Amino acid sequence: MALYYRENRLGEIKPWLMKLMAFFRFSVITVIAFLLLVPLIRTISRSVEKPVFVIAQDNSQSIATGTNNEFLTGAYRTELNRLTESLNKDYDVRTFSFGDGVRENFEFTYQDKITNYSTLFDEIHVKYSNRNLAGVILATDGIYNQGSSPLYSVNRVRVPVYTIALGDTTLRKDLVLTRVNHNRMAFIGNSFPLEIIVNARQCAGARTTLTITRDSTVLVTRNIDISGNRYHQAIPVFLEAKEKGIQRYTIKLSVLDGEINIGNNTADVFIEVSETRQKVLLLANAPHPDIAAIKNVLEKSLNYEVKYVPAKDFSGQLNDYHLVILHQIPSVENNLAVISDQLKLTDASLFYILGAQTSVVHFNKLEAGISISDNGGKISEVQARTDDNFSLFTISDALDSEFNSYPPLVSPFGIYKNTADNNVLLYQQIGNVVTTQPLLLFSAGAVHKTAVLCGEGFWRWRLHEYGVSNKHEIMDELLLKTVQYLSVKEKKSPFRIIHKNNFAENEPLLFDAELYNESQELINIPDVRITIYNEKNVAYPFTFSKTEKAYTLNAGFFSVGNYSYRAETRVGEKPYQERGEFSISALQLEQAESRADHQILYALSEKTGGMLVYPGQLNELDKSIQSREDVKPVIYSQKKLQDLVNIKWVFFFLMLLLSAEWFLRKRSGAY
Numbered sequence: 001m002a003l004y005y006r007e008n009r010l011g012e013i014k015p016w017l018m019k020l021m022a023f024f025r026f027s028v029i030t031v032i033a034f035l036l037l038v039p040l041i042r043t044i045s046r047s048v049e050k051p052v053f054v055i056a057q058d059n060s061q062s063i064a065t066g067t068n069n070e071f072l073t074g075a076y077r078t079e080l081n082r083l084t085e086s087l088n089k090d091y092d093v094r095t096f097s098f099g100d101g102v103r104e105n106f107e108f109t110y111q112d113k114i115t116n117y118s119t120l121f122d123e124i125h126v127k128y129s130n131r132n133l134a135g136v137i138l139a140t141d142g143i144y145n146q147g148s149s150p151l152y153s154v155n156r157v158r159v160p161v162y163t164i165a166l167g168d169t170t171l172r173k174d175l176v177l178t179r180v181n182h183n184r185m186a187f188i189g190n191s192f193p194l195e196i197i198v199n200a201r202q203c204a205g206a207r208t209t210l211t212i213t214r215d216s217t218v219l220v221t222r223n224i225d226i227s228g229n230r231y232h233q234a235i236p237v238f239l240e241a242k243e244k245g246i247q248r249y250t251i252k253l254s255v256l257d258g259e260i261n262i263g264n265n266t267a268d269v270f271i272e273v274s275e276t277r278q279k280v281l282l283l284a285n286a287p288h289p290d291i292a293a294i295k296n297v298l299e300k301s302l303n304y305e306v307k308y309v310p311a312k313d314f315s316g317q318l319n320d321y322h323l324v325i326l327h328q329i330p331s332v333e334n335n336l337a338v339i340s341d342q343l344k345l346t347d348a349s350l351f352y353i354l355g356a357q358t359s360v361v362h363f364n365k366l367e368a369g370i371s372i373s374d375n376g377g378k379i380s381e382v383q384a385r386t387d388d389n390f391s392l393f394t395i396s397d398a399l400d401s402e403f404n405s406y407p408p409l410v411s412p413f414g415i416y417k418n419t420a421d422n423n424v425l426l427y428q429q430i431g432n433v434v435t436t437q438p439l440l441l442f443s444a445g446a447v448h449k450t451a452v453l454c455g456e457g458f459w460r461w462r463l464h465e466y467g468v469s470n471k472h473e474i475m476d477e478l479l480l481k482t483v484q485y486l487s488v489k490e491k492k493s494p495f496r497i498i499h500k501n502n503f504a505e506n507e508p509l510l511f512d513a514e515l516y517n518e519s520q521e522l523i524n525i526p527d528v529r530i531t532i533y534n535e536k537n538v539a540y541p542f543t544f545s546k547t548e549k550a551y552t553l554n555a556g557f558f559s560v561g562n563y564s565y566r567a568e569t570r571v572g573e574k575p576y577q578e579r580g581e582f583s584i585s586a587l588q589l590e591q592a593e594s595r596a597d598h599q600i601l602y603a604l605s606e607k608t609g610g611m612l613v614y615p616g617q618l619n620e621l622d623k624s625i626q627s628r629e630d631v632k633p634v635i636y637s638q639k640k641l642q643d644l645v646n647i648k649w650v651f652f653f654l655m656l657l658l659s660a661e662w663f664l665r666k667r668s669g670a671y
Contacts, residue, residue, distance in 0.1 A: 007344075018669060024661035026652055031202045038643045042580060053091040053625070054124055058140035064110040064595040071615075072166075077108055078620045080139065080164075086622050091134060091631075096120070100506050113506045115140070116153075118147030125156040134631040135160045135198030135610065137621070141167025142172040147590035150604050151389055160610035160619055165253035167596025175204040175226075176264045179251050184502065185302045186241040186273050193238055193268070196251060198224065200231035201595075211256040212237065212276030214247060241273040243273040246501060246583045248562055270561060272305075272501050278487040279320065281334040281348075282308040284327040285334050285357050289459035297462075297472075297479050302626050304483065314339070317344040323487040327356040328456060330362035343665065349449040349486035355379075359413050365427075369420035369443035369451050378413035382428040382455060384439050390425045391512055391550045392442055393481045393498065396474055396643050406464050409455025411439070416454070420445065421521075428454070442485070444520075449486050487572050494518075495576035497530070497567050502531075503561050503584050513544050513551035515569060515576070522549040523571075529569040560586040626651060 028579050057080070057395060064072060087093050097103050099112025102123040114616060124136065138161055152257055154161060181195035196210065203226045212220040239249070254263045261435050291308060295383045298304045309316075311326075311334040318339065324346070330336045336343065343350065343366060352368055360375040366538060384403045386395070411428065418439040423428070426440035442451045462475045494516040503509055514526050528544040528551045542560075544551035564581045607611045 014668075017664060020665050021661050024657045024664075026044050026660075028657045031650070031654060032466070035328040035645045035650070040641050041644050041647065043642070045435050045640070047638075048377065048635045049132050049628045049636065050090065050092040051132050051631045051633065052128055053086075053087055053093050053134050053137065054096065054119055054128065055080075055093060055123075055137040056096045056098055056102075056139065057108070058111055058115060058138075058166065059107050060112040060143075061110055062115065062594055062596075062654075063141055064141045065168070065263075068260055069110075072110065073108055076166075077106075079615065080106070082546050083137075083618045083622055087625065094128075096123075100372075106615050114146045115144045116147040116590050119143050121150070121153045121156045124448075125275035128157075131160050132634045133157070134628075135162060135625065136603070137164065138160045138601075139164035139166060140601070141165070143167070143593050143595075145593070148613055150600065151607065154604060154608060161604055161608040162610040162625070163601040163603050163605045164599045164618070164621070165596070165612055167598075168594070169596045169598055170515050171202060171245055171595060172266070173256065173258050174261050175200050175203060175206075175208055175253055177255055177267050178264075179589075180251055180267050180269050183272060183302050184270075185270050187277065187302075188241050188244055188273050188275055191238045191240050191270065191434045192283060193236060194249075194251070194652045196211055196237060198231070198235060198253065200226045202229050203231060204229045206256050208256060210235065211238070211252050211254075213250045213252070213332065214465070217641040219249075227466075228349060235656040237610060239278045241271075244273050244275060246270055246272050246562060246581055248583060259646045264588060264594070265590055268586050270502050270562075270585050277305045278303055278322045279315075280304050280306045280325065280483065280487065281318070281324045282323040283311045283314055283324060283329040285311055288327060288355075288456065289416060290353065290456055293459035294325065294327075294479065295359075297476050298483065301474075301480060304487070311336070318342045318348050321348050323349045323351060325353065327353045328357040330359050330366070330609050331357045333357075335359060335362045336366075347448050350451070351482070352450070352451065352452045353456060353458075353487055354412055354454050356410050356412075358412055361416065367419065368452055369422050370411055370438065370441060370446075370452055370454075372414040372417050373417065375414040379410050379432065380413040381408035382439060383408045384426040385401045385429045385434045386426060387424050389548055390423060391487050391514075391547060392423050394510060394512070395425070395481065396477055399474055399478065401464075404472060405468075407457065407460040409439070409457040410587065411454075411455035412432045432671040440482075451486055452481060472569070481618060492517060493578070494571075495567075495569060495578055497565075497578045497580060499599070501582050501584060503558075503582065505584055505587050506557070508557055509553075509555035509582075509584075510552040511544070511555065513553070513567065513569075515551070515571070517571070524549060524551055526569050526571055528567060528569045530565055532563055533563045534558075534563055536560050558584050560584050593623065 003450045053451050068208065082091055084095060095104065095106050097105065097107040098116070098120040100114055101122050125193070132148065136157060142165070147153065151181065176199040178197040178199050181197070183192060185191040191503045194462045206226045208223045208224050208226065210220070210224055210449070211218055219239060222235070224233065224235070243590070247270070249269050249271065251267045251269065255262050257266060282291065295308060298306045311329045352367070354363065356379050360372045383406065386399060417653060420443040422438065422441045423442045424441045426434045426438070428437045428439045439455060440451070440453050442449065458475070458479070462472050465475050466472055479669065489597070489629055496514045498512040498514070499510065514527065515523055515526070517523050524546045530542050530544065532542070532555065534538040540555070542553055542555050562583050565579065567578045601610045611621070611624060
């Protein structure tokens with residue numbers, strides 16, 4: 001006010017205007033002074049979350065077997081969509097299709113080759129365990145052929161499960177080639193067995209003919225007389241492996257009069273016929289549980305002939321074997337002085353497994369691709385973490401996620417240093433710290449390939465997996481792929497294509513490629529192209545994608561059959577070419593059982609507090625869900641403290657006061 005009084009000596013500004021401008025200036029200064037005290041403001045925000053309802057539609061082939069497809073894709077589809085819209089008024093409805101996998105939104109194609117409830121309930125648990133999940137509507141026929149029973153897997157979601165019973169429960173005449181048990185590998189000149197499991201329902205007194213063919217040549221013909229309406233028979237057959245390569249055998253049961261589902265009368269099996277088995281020598285410093293675990297895994301595969309010899313008793317030649325596994329040797333007791341020259345010169349691949357008994361000093365002299373310093377005879381317990389950039393072979397996605405819960409291996413303590421160009425699959429994790437020290441690594445020298453597992457205790461990993469899942473799949477896969485990579489005598493071609501010999505029809509074709517320069521260094525500068533040919537010689541061309549040091553290709557899904565390929569690249573003016581073959585096997589799990597199991601759906605709903613309805617009762621299901629009083633929206637409140645000076649409207653308020661005061665002062669002619 002004093003400042004304006006001094007400016008208004010001539011009385012040009014009206015008194016009320018002078019007081020107003022003084023008030024604006026005073027207010028700005030007061031607010032700024034107050035902000036210097038750093039005041040805080042508390043805000044409370046509230047959000048309302050509707051209850052979540054999941055509707056999962058079974059999209060597997062068994063749904064459409066014996067059911068009117070027009071009904072499934074017409075009236076039923078319309079009613080299910082109407083139910084979804086009705087529930088969406090009060091619930092946050094999420095829709096899924098499941099079968100081979102779990103996908104968002106309904107599909108209604110009924111083409112999936114398997115039914116797996118475990119995957120569905122796991123997906124629901126992961127996505128909605130911390131949400132206001134009110135219930136699950138499961139539209140299915142109760143048939144499952146992968147994963148655990150829905151009565152067990154539903155424990156992952158602790159909410160009512162309402163089931164819509166689809167499919168046909170009528171017991172019809174059906175002849176089923178349920179399964180063909182066989183080995184994937186046979187050896188040329190040997191006989192190999194097939195066990196053919198045949199089931200028949202409502203077919204008493206009928207006769208069918210079993211035929212086995214290869215390349216349109218009939219190998220076996222056998223008549224089967226069906227003695228009852230619930231017939232089951234395991235039929236053993238022996239075939240002779242005459243030709244090398246992947247052989248396709250077609251097993252077929254002749255169709256009976258009145259049989260509706262004939263898709264389960266035929267099965268194809270693919271068997272790789274090789275010339276010789278891979279010989280594996282297992283040398284060990286002393287008896288150890290790892291030895292039994294490794295032998296158990298390898299002896300289950302017909303690919304390998306395993307021989308175990310204590311190191312102190314070995315007197316043979318390493319070159320007689322494709323792979324030599326050395327468990328905790330060299331050690332103080334067995335320093336391998338007798339065969340040290342063989343280890344350096346043999347063309348057999350070497351797989352070292354280190355542990356508490358390993359003599360680090362002697363091991364460092366073997367030039368295995370890694371050295372350990374500052375050991376002092378100490379050991380440490382380490383867990384494993386996978387390297388995402390590893391490209392020598394593919395491993396299960398479950399491997400990396402499961403390792404946190406696996407028991408540690410006993411590893412020699414020290415500083416690990418690479419002495420060669422290594423590919424690391426597993427790194428050591430100590431506590432919660434993932435180190436750069438390798439746990440499982442591979443190197444390819446000029447003479448032989450080498451792998452080093454820097455820890456003992458593989459048997460603990462297998463035992464842990466069996467305790468969790470009642471199987472050994474992940475650990476057996478890790479060991480078998482390690483041994484497969486090491487035992488195969490690779491051509492020394494600079495250009496290599498890596499792939500499986502057999503794929504399932506719902507599995508994408510995955511290929512890896514490696515290209516080496518003249519210094520045996522991995523390069524991926526030139527493009528790599530591959531052309532896949534089916535049995536009719538139709539060509540499918542692809543180009544590999546480049547990874548950090550190599551190449552990879554996902555060629556997608558192909559139909560059942562035998563395929564060959566030709567891969568090409570060029571380094572400078574020099575062309576390279578690789579040829580090979582593979583097969584794709586049919587998945588017939590959905591054809592094996594076509595009678596819907598509504599009893600398991602009833603038990604599922606009873607167990608969880610839901611209800612079972614049929615497709616024509618979706619209105620009743622809607623009313624039942626809408627009448628629930630235990631499901632309410634969840635209101636979330638969030639309190640937040642923030643500096644008043646950071647609030648935008650305070651800034652604009654001050655600017656408004658200053659601008660108004662400036663405008664009035666200029667307009668009145670004051671300066």
